[in-house]
Amino acid sequence: xxxxxxxxxxxxxxxxxxxxxxxxxxxxxxxxxxxxxxxxxxxxxxxxxxxxxxxxxxxxxxxxxxxxxxxxxxxxxxxxxxxxxxxxxxxxxxxxxxxxxxxxxxxxxxxxxxxxxxxxxxxxxxxxxxxxxxxxxxxxxxxxxxxxxxxxxxxxxxxxxxxxxxxxxxxxxxxxxxxxxxxxxxxxxxxxxxxxxxxxxxxxxxxxxxxxxxxxxxxxxxxxxxxxxxxxxxxxxxxxxxxxxxxxxxxxxxxxxxxxxxxxxxxxxxxxxxxxxxxxxxxxxxxxxxxxxxxxxxxxxxxxxxxxxxxxxxxxxxxxxxxxxxxxxxxxxxxxxxxxxxxxxxxxxxxxxxxxxxxxxxxxxxxxxxxxxxxxxxxxxxxxxxxxxxxxxxxxxxxxxxxxxxxxxxxxxxxxxxxxxxxxxxxxxxxxxxxxxxxxxxxxxxxxxxxxxxxxxxxxxxxxxxxxxxxxxxx
Numbered sequence: 001x002x003x004x005x006x007x008x009x010x011x012x013x014x015x016x017x018x019x020x021x022x023x024x025x026x027x028x029x030x031x032x033x034x035x036x037x038x039x040x041x042x043x044x045x046x047x048x049x050x051x052x053x054x055x056x057x058x059x060x061x062x063x064x065x066x067x068x069x070x071x072x073x074x075x076x077x078x079x080x081x082x083x084x085x086x087x088x089x090x091x092x093x094x095x096x097x098x099x100x101x102x103x104x105x106x107x108x109x110x111x112x113x114x115x116x117x118x119x120x121x122x123x124x125x126x127x128x129x130x131x132x133x134x135x136x137x138x139x140x141x142x143x144x145x146x147x148x149x150x151x152x153x154x155x156x157x158x159x160x161x162x163x164x165x166x167x168x169x170x171x172x173x174x175x176x177x178x179x180x181x182x183x184x185x186x187x188x189x190x191x192x193x194x195x196x197x198x199x200x201x202x203x204x205x206x207x208x209x210x211x212x213x214x215x216x217x218x219x220x221x222x223x224x225x226x227x228x229x230x231x232x233x234x235x236x237x238x239x240x241x242x243x244x245x246x247x248x249x250x251x252x253x254x255x256x257x258x259x260x261x262x263x264x265x266x267x268x269x270x271x272x273x274x275x276x277x278x279x280x281x282x283x284x285x286x287x288x289x290x291x292x293x294x295x296x297x298x299x300x301x302x303x304x305x306x307x308x309x310x311x312x313x314x315x316x317x318x319x320x321x322x323x324x325x326x327x328x329x330x331x332x333x334x335x336x337x338x339x340x341x342x343x344x345x346x347x348x349x350x351x352x353x354x355x356x357x358x359x360x361x362x363x364x365x366x367x368x369x370x371x372x373x374x375x376x377x378x379x380x381x382x383x384x385x386x387x388x389x390x391x392x393x394x395x396x397x398x399x400x401x402x403x404x405x406x407x408x409x410x411x412x413x414x415x416x417x418x419x420x421x422x423x424x425x426x427x428x429x430x431x432x433x434x435x436x437x438x439x440x441x442x443x444x445x446x447x448x449x450x451x452x453x454x455x456x457x458x459x460x461x462x463x464x465x466x467x468x469x470x471x472x473x474x475x
Contacts, residue, residue: 053257053258054257055257057255059253062238069256071220073222073227074226081171081195082167097204100199101202104197105155105196119353121154122360125154126358128174133154133155134155134171135157136149142167143166178190195217196215217257217259310369313341313345315342323341332356378404378453380454381403383421408449410431413443421459428469428471429470430471431473431474433447433475457475
């Protein structure tokens with residue numbers, strides 16, 4: 001069992017241990033020449049960045065010097081990310097508003113997968129119901145306040161932290177790289193991910209909108225113990241090379257320092273990544289850290305129309321928009337803004353999944369072809385007045401009207417009969433069914449539940465004496 005909280009303070013590195021100067025010749029110490037006065041030379045002091053994030057996982061030794069570091073992770077294993085702060089502006093903030101918000105996410109590194117990120121994540125969700133791509137290990141985390149895991153974003157977590165205190169967040173990546181490749185050739189051919197952290201500062205109103213810092217690193221996720229085997233294989237490959245070739249590779253480190261990057265752009269279904277999000281570029285992205293629900297609830301729950309009805313081919317553009325909103329497809333109202341019912345019904349399942357993603361595309365396909373749900377009980381009833389009964393021929397039958405029951409109760413049947421007979425429901429004081437030997441049996445919930453489906457009845461109204469109500473008899 002790991003008792004992380006009880007570790008002594010000397011295990012926590014100082015900022016100087018992480019903010020090491022590069023080993024490039026540009027930053028080498030100046031030569032101390034004998035003909036120069038040493039006191040005239042400017043003393044260079046290392047400049048520490050305001051923030052830095054360190055992933056406590058070793059980097060791969062098989063990465064060349066001018067390439068980005070690559071770190072291997074095991075699926076479902078908890079990895080520590082240390083949140084280091086040297087921010088000078090913390091002294092100007094009141095202690096009550098000193099917390100910062102950080103949004104951690106797992107995203108694709110390859111641009112090809114970024115174009116279909118939404119579809120890739122929804123497909124993964126269908127094959128892993130109830131699971132998340134990114135999770136936070138709260139018991140191991142230190143200094144993390146109010147961790148938030150949004151069910152609608154499987155690859156994102158949020159948390160608050162105090163930059164003046166020691167903070168470590170432990171994350172778990174539950175997907176593997178090979179799940180997002182067409183050919184399952186093992187972890188080495190899997191799709192690389194990026195772990196990115198965006199940090200925001202809160203204002204006086206409590207909303208975190210001011211961006212402070214973003215950092216990311218490239219990772220590959222293997223099945224349990226697979227990252228350890230891959231790290232060992234890379235080390236052996238590099239050691240077999242000549243000394244000259246080994247100089248072309250980076251020196252592996254026990255931890256991975258996440259490099260500063262641009263903030264993650266605003267989530268938009270029509271976004272086209274002109275540049276790789278998370279990598280350094282000149283693009284300025286607008287940050288909107290609000291939560292986005294993929295399937296909003298229907299705006300009107302009191303709608304009298306059935307949400308499960310299929311779309312009519314004669315539906316106009318306005319009717320189609322209202323149908324999309326009723327069936328919880330409000331996110332795609334703009335996408336189908338010029339579609340009529342006939343236009344939408346002509347689209348195939350493949351077309352809808354390409355536009356709306358796998359999950360919503362399949363759901364929209366089923367909704368378009370939905371049929372009315374069969375009622376639990378169907379009755380056929382004809383009305384008959386006493387005068388008509390006396391004068392009607394015995395071989396003449398009236399016209400029947402259907403009555404559909406969902407709750408299958410006496411109260412529901414009373415309301416249906418009142419509508420059918422054009423009488424207020426509160427005026428029907430009694431309702432009974434004709435029994436053997438001409439007796440009248442009081443209608444109850446048990447009797448309604450035991451009625452045979454598609455039974456036929458004749459409803460007769462009789463005026464009650466000394467009352468304004470009626471007695472309805474079913475024969």
